[in-house]
Amino acid sequence: MRKALFLVPVALIAGAASAQIRVPLLAPRQPPAPVLVGIDALRADFQAHAGTDTVYFGAVNAQLGPPARAVLQAQALWLLQHPEVVVRIEGHGEVSDTRDHALAMGARRAEEVRTALVLMGVPTGQLTTMSWGKERPGPPRAVTVLVR
């Protein structure tokens, strides 16, 4: 009984609302795609062509596996087509590591990516490296960030 009593006013309100809105429903308008310019456009294009800006590593090592190499191959291709672009490769260590060893592991992972990209033909002038250590929690990884 109590449930029915509650349902009645809800139905009344719903009816009142639909009575007031007599506008035919239109298909929702697609929001315009944001116009990306400069570095943002380049970043979007890099993401689209390379698939991802991030490669992952196993625990406590800086060795690139076949999936990571495939990603880097795509990144290298794009970088070769955009010789004006400079990237910063940001290496990350494990949160479970100690502070300074994590910094060195991050730097080592960034350097491993840099070396791989150089071997794939990317000029060294386009590549810089840095390490976040364990300051940005997440899996062991290196992220290729477009700087300019």
Added chain:
Amino acid sequence: MIRSIVHIPLAAAGLLLSAAASAAQPGTPAATVIAIPPITTPDTGVKGNEMLGLGWQATELIAADLRQTSEAMPLPPNRKDYYSYPEVTAPTFSKWRAAGAKALVTGFVQSRSDGRLTFGCYVYDVEKGRELGRKGFIVGGGDDWRRAAHKCSGLAYTAITGAPSMFDTRIAYVAESGAAASRVKRVAVMDSDGYNHSYLTAGDTIVLTPRMSPKGGRLAYVGFTAGKPQVRIVDLASSQQRSLLAGDSISFAPRYSPDGTKIVFSMMLGDNSDIYVAPATGGIPQRLTTSPGIDTDPSFSPDGSKIVFESDRGGSQQLYVMNADGSAQRRISFGGAWYAAPDWSPDGEWIAFTQRTTAGRRIGIMKPDGTGEKILTNGPADEGPSWAASSRELIFQRGAGNGSALFRLSLDGSEPRMMNIPQGGSDPDWSGVMD
């Protein structure tokens, strides 16, 4: 800010409390009971009242200092135990013997015509009825009296233990706030009791591992100001900052040499982290290690002749000792776990470290030859131990939930105690005794 303190001679011999030499007797408390009646003054009238008020604050601070230690057990100060100025140097020992005290601290505070204060401090062996030590200071206005009180606590602590005291020392650390992925980190310094807290960096870039110079005038740390981790130096008096090195290499893990003239640190060359030493004022770094592994976290022995560091050259993080010129490198840790972030104790006897196992990170100590390993904490996210000047206590960071806090740890096996700081904290560094 460094507060001024001037030592004045009060001629006396430095002796050790007799109880300290002999081992604790069964049935007696391990800690030495100390009486600290309210510090008196020779001043009279309104000035006398003002000085007595200050003396009472100093008395309570001395008791609070000693209560923090495992070796001293201060009796709660009581205003009724007031004594006259002549009794500073002629205390009624029988009264304190009856109260169960083994040691007694007396003192006076006196106003000077130049607006500063004279502060005198005396420590007695109550059972033998003899003086163990005395110290005098001239301190400025404001809260400079706190340093004199800390020095007085230190005089009593050293008389009991024979070890240097850590009351008049400072702690530098990284103050942390905000979410893990966007944490705001600032270099902060404070007195070892948490007082006189200040921030040295603005929090606009990440900062890590502040390390004070031996005299406390400068501080080396790692900052991301240039877009990557690099060793930077800040002058504590002027707040001026600069990079240690001219190049744009990644550099980290700085520590001063005991004489303050050099800084030892890690630097990346390609994918290789090695240990270098450079003049503390900057200049050309000299390379000390050449292994292809990650060599980092160097720490000098107190005489400056050796360096303990961490290396994964053998496949896992382990501790190594070498001469200060990089020669005679040899591994000292063989406990089956990983060992990191060593810190050599001020008395040279121990090396504190972070032990890594699959169960997490814990704090431990071992002798410089690798023997006598003891694990002191349960983890699972304890890291970065730094010694107190006494070599009997450590400070470290403990991860909890989404952040981390600073803990003090006594070597006597008692539970670590969390320090009261305004926000989260990491990478603590405990200074030596300051003049």
